[in-house]
Amino acid sequence: MKQAIRLPSPARIAVFAAAVVLLPSALACVGHSQIAQRTKALEALMADHHDQFYACAPKALARAEVAIARARHESSRGRPFPAKAAIEEAEAAVREGWKGSGDTICMPDADGDGIPDRDDKCPTLAEDFDSFQDEDGCPDPDNDGDGVKDGDDQCPIAPGTPANRGCPVKDSDADGVMDPDDSCPTVPGPRINRGCPIQDGDKDGVSDDVDRCPTEAGPVENSGCPYALIAITEDQIQVKQKVFFQTGKAAIKKESFELLNEVAQAILDHPKFKIRIEGHTDTVGKPKVNQKLSQARADAVRMYLVGQGVGPDRLQAAGMGDEVPLDDNSTEAGRAVNRRVEFHILQK
Amino acid sequence: MRMVVLGLGLAAFFCAGCGPIQASSAITRADDSLREARTRGWDKECPYEITAADGYLTAARDLAGRAEFDVAREFADKAAQLASSTRDLAPRNARLRESRGKAAPGDPSGKAVPPADGRSGGTR
Numbered sequence: 001m002k003q004a005i006r007l008p009s010p011a012r013i014a015v016f017a018a019a020v021v022l023l024p025s026a027l028a029c030v031g032h033s034q035i036a037q038r039t040k041a042l043e044a045l046m047a048d049h050h051d052q053f054y055a056c057a058p059k060a061l062a063r064a065e066v067a068i069a070r071a072r073h074e075s076s077r078g079r080p081f082p083a084k085a086a087i088e089e090a091e092a093a094v095r096e097g098w099k100g101s102g103d104t105i106c107m108p109d110a111d112g113d114g115i116p117d118r119d120d121k122c123p124t125l126a127e128d129f130d131s132f133q134d135e136d137g138c139p140d141p142d143n144d145g146d147g148v149k150d151g152d153d154q155c156p157i158a159p160g161t162p163a164n165r166g167c168p169v170k171d172s173d174a175d176g177v178m179d180p181d182d183s184c185p186t187v188p189g190p191r192i193n194r195g196c197p198i199q200d201g202d203k204d205g206v207s208d209d210v211d212r213c214p215t216e217a218g219p220v221e222n223s224g225c226p227y228a229l230i231a232i233t234e235d236q237i238q239v240k241q242k243v244f245f246q247t248g249k250a251a252i253k254k255e256s257f258e259l260l261n262e263v264a265q266a267i268l269d270h271p272k273f274k275i276r277i278e279g280h281t282d283t284v285g286k287p288k289v290n291q292k293l294s295q296a297r298a299d300a301v302r303m304y305l306v307g308q309g310v311g312p313d314r315l316q317a318a319g320m321g322d323e324v325p326l327d328d329n330s331t332e333a334g335r336a337v338n339r340r341v342e343f344h345i346l347q348k
Numbered sequence: 349m350r351m352v353v354l355g356l357g358l359a360a361f362f363c364a365g366c367g368p369i370q371a372s373s374a375i376t377r378a379d380d381s382l383r384e385a386r387t388r389g390w391d392k393e394c395p396y397e398i399t400a401a402d403g404y405l406t407a408a409r410d411l412a413g414r415a416e417f418d419v420a421r422e423f424a425d426k427a428a429q430l431a432s433s434t435r436d437l438a439p440r441n442a443r444l445r446e447s448r449g450k451a452a453p454g455d456p457s458g459k460a461v462p463p464a465d466g467r468s469g470g471t472r
Contacts, residue, residue, distance in 0.1 A: 054396055058395040062398075065400060066403030067403075117444060
């Protein structure tokens with residue numbers, strides 16, 4: 001009995017042929033993908049532990065890196081089997097390296113300060129761990145660089161002076177006088193007064209160092225001293241005493257010199273002052289004579305003041321006679337008031 | 349016309365010769381560097397660099413044998429670079445090894461130290 005041979009249909013032949021042609025390509029594609037994944041995983045592992053491997057298993061690390069490079073190349077050329085062999089070689093090297101570098105103590109640390117040499121800027125000098133730049137691995141014997149060793153430095157992270165035990169010299173009151181030299185470190189004052197403020201004991205606005213009368217209030221113009229015998233008002237230098245002359249004459253009595261000296265000083269203290277000196281009489285005697293006498297007395301006062309250093313151009317002298325009385329000329333007291341010298345301020 | 353054909357022929361000839369010549373030159377250069385490093389004893393201080401250079405040089409030779417000249421040259425250059433780097437690294441590692449022996453007796457010694465940038469050569 002003869003059996004009929006069953007030939008495959010054309011469709012089956014086509015499927016078989018496609019499988020034969022496409023299967024290697026599909027397998028190669030899967031192989032490439034796997035190799036890429038394994039390469040990536042290996043590289044990640046080596047990146048994480050590179051320094052450990054480098055220090056403890058340098059040859060294994062080198063072999064693994066070369067094998068990975070070869071695997072990449074073979075894979076890029078579409079040769080999955082050599083690529084696979086290379087990646088397996090790399091994996092074996094990594095395994096070997098892992099055994100050799102599992103102990104982290106293997107990281108070299110020449111100075112034994114716990115900072116591996118690769119991160120240690122001073123691999124042969126141990127870090128002093130004084131909370132100042134401890135991460136660089138270098139000891140810092142003088143943190144603030146002020147020349148005072150940290151052990152002796154009371155302010156190790158603030159530059160100071162040896163005299164101040166390494167602490168910065170402060171100027172607490174910012175008066176330009178450093179605290180050690182400042183007798184009043186919290187109150188500003190000039191250097192000339194050792195950093196203390198200059199007092200104004202009499203509160204006259206003239207500080208004691210320039211106040212000729214530091215315990216008596218006086219105007220600035222008089223260097224802080226009060227005018228004892230005069231007062232300066234808006235339009236006059238008022239005298240608190242009378243200017244005395246010899247009877248019927250223009251000669252000034254000695255007793256009035258002190259008063260006139262102070263008037264001269266006041267005029268000198270106010271350089272812009274221009275003064276009119278007025279002479280006044282009572283009504284005793286003839287008006288013409290009185291006018292002449294008052295002019296002569298005003299002139300006499302002017303000359304005296306010029307003699308005290310007042311510029312003649314700043315002084316005018318006017319005889320007013322008996323024409324401007326202040327009081328009653330019928331009484332002796334009134335006449336005494338009317339006999340007078342006045343100093344009028346023409347210009348300030 | 350004959351001159352043009354001759355010119356083209358010469359150009360083709362030289363271009364075809366470029367790859368092998370360059371690869372061969374790079375391999376020779378790497379070989380020299382590696383030999384010098386070994387002769388001077390730098391392989392003891394720089395085991396990573398020497399092993400890697402050796403590996404790349406072997407791979408470069410292999411690739412050159414398969415007429416893959418570009419990659420062969422690339423690998424050979426890398427090998428030369430690694431071998432040359434031992435010139436600076438070796439004295440530094442030697443100094444560190446010596447100081448380790450004095451400063452930290454309990455510390456494992458004889459280990460290499462990565463270059464200052466913290467990275468070695470290789471595929472990274």
